[in-house]
Amino acid sequence: MALVLTEEQSMLRDSARGLISDKAPVSHLRHLRDSKDPTGFSKEFWQSFAEMGFAGLLVPEEFGGSGLGYVEAGVVMEEIGRTLMPSPFLATSVVAASALNRGGNAAQKSEYLPKIASGSLLATLAIDEGAKHRPLQTSLQALRAGNGFKLSGAKALVVDGHVADLFIVAARTAGSAGERDGLTLFLVNPKAKGVAIERTIMVDAHNAARIEFANVEVTADSVLGEVDQAASLLDGVLDIGGGAVAAEMVGLSDEVFGRTVEYLKSRKQFGKLIGEFQALQHRAAELYVDIEITRAAVMKALQALDADVVKAASAVAVAKARAGTTATRAVQEGVQMHGGMGMTDQFDIGFFMKRARVCEELFGDANYHTEQLARARGY
Amino acid sequence: MTDSRTSDLETADLETFRNETRAWLEANCPLEMRKPATSDADVFWGGRNAKFSSEPQRIWFERMRDKGWTVPDWPKEYGGGGLSAAEHKVLRAEMAKIGARPPLSSFGIWMLGPALLKYGNDAQKKEHLPKIAAGEIRWCQGYSEPNAGSDLASLQTRAESDGDDFVITGQKIWTSYANYADWIFCLVRTDPAAKKHDGISFILFDMTSKGVSTKPILLISGYSPFCETFFDGVRVPKSHVVGTVNRGWDVAKYLLQHERAMISGMGERGVGRPLGQIAADSVGSDALGRLDDAMLRGQIASFDVDEAALAACAERAVDLAKAGQAHPAFSSAMKYYGTELNKRRYEILMSAGGVDALEWESERSKQGARPRAWLRTKANSIEGGTSEVMLGIVAKRILDLPGA
Incomplete structure (x- = not known):
């Protein structure tokens, strides 16, 4: 399996990106936060998300879903990471749907999966x-x-x-x-x-x-x-969650990086664009390399999950560990290179730093997954 | 519909190819050639004076050569296997599965060949490529000079026009295996008046030509393949220029991408046993099987994470190239990370080995194999473009940062 998106996956990415960046840019999260929204996400937007087939992306077709795989779920998570859109997609459509689909009996599946696919049931x-x-x-x-x-x-x-x-x-x-x-x-x-x-x-x-x-x-x-x-069922479900959050962190890292590079190309100090300074160029280049390597590791893990969830543990450990260190680096460099502006609440970059910290803890941080790899390799 | 049918057919063909390849390798790769190479003698470089260090090495080389699989993805007319990118990937995977060694190692395969395929004329391709594929001619690379390292384009070796020939005078350095090579691919200055990138030509000549001499360089790691190479009025026909005279920099850059891809791969190959096991031998393990050195264990685990991620990225780089989505400067990113990672590997190996990894000359230490290898890795982030130059290329060509 080539480590590039297929044509269908690229189309899925484009439609997810179009929808999310249009309806839920970072200002959407800011509004939910500032208005102390009681739901914490937009119910209306979740319905249109469901109508596009995203809510039931992993739900088999016989239960009204799209029957797609973890690579596709990762594609959506990555786009979510770009705008930090709060949404039930992770908890309901990825984690709970996988747990029910992998562990549920016939009655449980037919009770819950169609409701997840239609966007009417939230599970966690x-x-x-x-x-x-x-x-x-x-x-x-x-x-x-x-x-x-x-x-x-x-x-x-x-x-x-x-x-x-x-x-x-x-x-x-x-x-x-x-x-x-x-x-x-x-x-x-x-x-x-x-x-x-x-x-x-x-x-x-x-x-x-x-x-x-x-x-x-x-x-x-x-x-x-x-x-x-439940341990082995749980292993698989947690790996699926970890892989999905790793994909979110790739999107988040990439977005922070893109914004930071643009800033380097527009901010002037000492009569120069700050992007002309080699100290910053090299740090930006190192971060780019880090993100690309992590992107490949995450894609590898999602493909491994699609191939066989049971055998994907080490690939997920590598992906989530890398995603954690990379996102942490990306948001720190993002704030640092934005200087004082990066510290202001008015500027979006801080939102990425905050979300990255939470993503680190979800389904195990980089240390946890590095430890898992060491154990799997027997040392 | 048509598309998915075609790709189903391709998948079926690829599976047939996989099965045939697996069976052929099983029948033809000698068992001795399925173990990691542990010394220089285990690597076959070809050339006029080549000697096989063992009978299985000869058999393996000849069988692979006869199939065109010393260069599996080169066209058949030049002695290659004519494999598609997908088939080549299958072959590599099947070889890796049984631990098969490369039958032939050569700068001709890794560097000159791809440049000739892109920039060489018909006569040059017909003359040189089959001899590279068959391991008949061993090549070396004349790029760096004492005053042209990272700033390679400032090279000074002169090639002066004299009738149908160029007459070459100057000095190269860090010429790997120059003392064993039959021919050299070399950057020379053909127009000293032009801007530095615009007066360079890429030229090929025989190392037995009058006026060529070499001298090995002793490194901090001891003996090395590197040489100083001197040219004193070496006469070379103008027909040996690859590409256009004074446009050699284009060829040089293209070839460097292949060199960087090769060096970045050094972190992955010839590894043998996993670091965790090597460390367990020297530092011991606790009752749960964990290394008796928690900090070292953490360093190894972090290394393993990064190594696995880099392997995925290397795989993806190939797939992107196949899909026509690769950035031409991406090999610089891989070179930077791969070489820094390899240095980390050897720092861990030295730390894991402790006192045992310090012996330099004993039989027990195989003449200091580990410390010498450790020291040698320090050149990985210098040769083929320093890490700093690689980061500069990423900043300029991929990130498009100003003034980079």
């Missing part, structure tokens, strides 16, 4: 508990109670948590924190008794929530996949 994965992404450390407890389970514990960084219609909750049904065995995924109604949702306003002005579960009752039917055996 609740995984992180501590300060860092450590899926095996999951300790939210699910005790058997009659035919079902009772969930108790807390989750953090639940994307779109305060607006979601469905939670996919990682819980421990056996074993103890750190073990692979004993993890189970549950489909939970956010309105269920005992669920307490706190919307957390984050540095990047994107949706996130802390959620507490106090003896929340769920039926046996709400188990996604197999009891105690």
Whole structure:
């Protein structure tokens, strides 16, 4: 498989870019933030996104979706990264749709996937508990109670948590924190008794929530996949999420870089364009190389996910680790090279820095993924 | 519809080619040639005085030569395999899968060949390309001079017109394997009055010509393939100029792109065992199998991330070229990153080896193989254009920054 977009993928990119840059430039995020928008994204725009087939991009055609792959999802994520558009695409259309499609039984799929494709259902994965992404450390407890389970514990960084219609909750049904065995995924109604949702306003002005579960009752039917055996399902879903966020970070890095290079070509100091200074030229060139290498690594990972999710772990680890260090560098250079203007809220560049920091934590930061690679390689 | 059918057919053909190639390699690549090359003798460079270091090396070379697979993507009329870019990629992948060594290493293949295919006239292509493909003539590159390194276009070696000949006088430096080479491709100044880029010609001549002499250079790593090369009134027919007289810089730049692609690939090849395992041998591991040096382990893991990402980028660069979307200066970006990464690899290897990696002459250390290789990598970011020059090219030609 060539590491370039096919003609169809290029067309998808062009239509996503056209739609997003037209309807949701960075000023859209600024407006949502400044108006303290209760939803945190534009419902109206999400509907038109769904009508274009984006909401159900990964949903199989038999459930009303487009049945496309992770490369295509990455293409959309990259465009989202360019304008930082807040949207349920990541949590609902990529992560939750993949979890349901890969782990769901026939009833669960036909219940939820068509609604995701039509844009009428928002879903999200609740995984992180501590300060860092450590899926095996999951300790939210699910005790058997009659035919079902009772969930108790807390989750953090639940994307779109305060607006979601469905939670996919990682819980421990056996074993103890750190073990692979004993993890189970549950489909939970956010309105269920005992669920307490706190919307957390984050540095990047994107949706996130802390959620507490106090003896929340769920039926046996709400188990996604197999009891105690969710680790491998979760591995795949988290890799899909990590690959998608890496693609968002490529778009974000590329956009910051483009804006920064334009600034170097227009800002004058000491009677010269600052882009004439070799100190800045070389730093810009290094950043360009970094972004191109990361772009290739991310494309490689998305193709690996399309080929076989189970075998894509190392490629995703490389991609997310690279995306993290590259985006961090891109936004820091972006602010630095914009000088004082880069520090002002009025200037958009800071929004990219804030979003990059959150993307770093989503599905594991660069250190986490570098560690995963070291373990996979046995040293 | 037509498009997707055509591409389905191509895919099917490619699969047939893959299966045939796999079977042929399995039957024809000697087992001894499926191990990484560990010494200079394991690399076959060809040439008038070439000797095979082993029988399997000879067999492997001859079988590949007869198929045209020393230069798989060159046209068949010049001794190549006539493979498409996609087929060439398949062949490389299948060779990599069994660890097959390149049957022939040569500056003729990596550098001169592509330049001749683009700029050479019919007679030059017919004369030189088949001999490169067959490993009959070994080439060296006469580019750098004592006063023309990064600023290559300031080169001073003169070629003065005398009837049908040029008479060449001057000195080259860093001429790899000049003392073993049969012919040289050389940049010379044919118009001293013109602006520096406009008076240069690209010319080919026999190293046994009267007036050519070479002298090896001792480096910080010890013996090296590099030489100083002297020309004292060397007479060369004007018909040996490639491209137009005084337009040699175009050929030189084109060839440099291939050289940079080759050097950037050095980080990927001949690696052998993974760094993590090499380090485990010397620093040991804990009960969980983790290296007993957490900081070193982190450095290795970061290196592995970057190396895998670079490999993806190298693969993508080939695919972009195939799709006609490549930026011509992208090889400078790859050269910069690949060479810096290779230096990082050897810093890690030295750190992992500790005291054992410091021995310079013992049998135990294979005559200091590791420290010598470590020191040698320091030239990677100098030869073929320094890292700083590469960044300047990226800034100017790709980013279009002002005054770069």
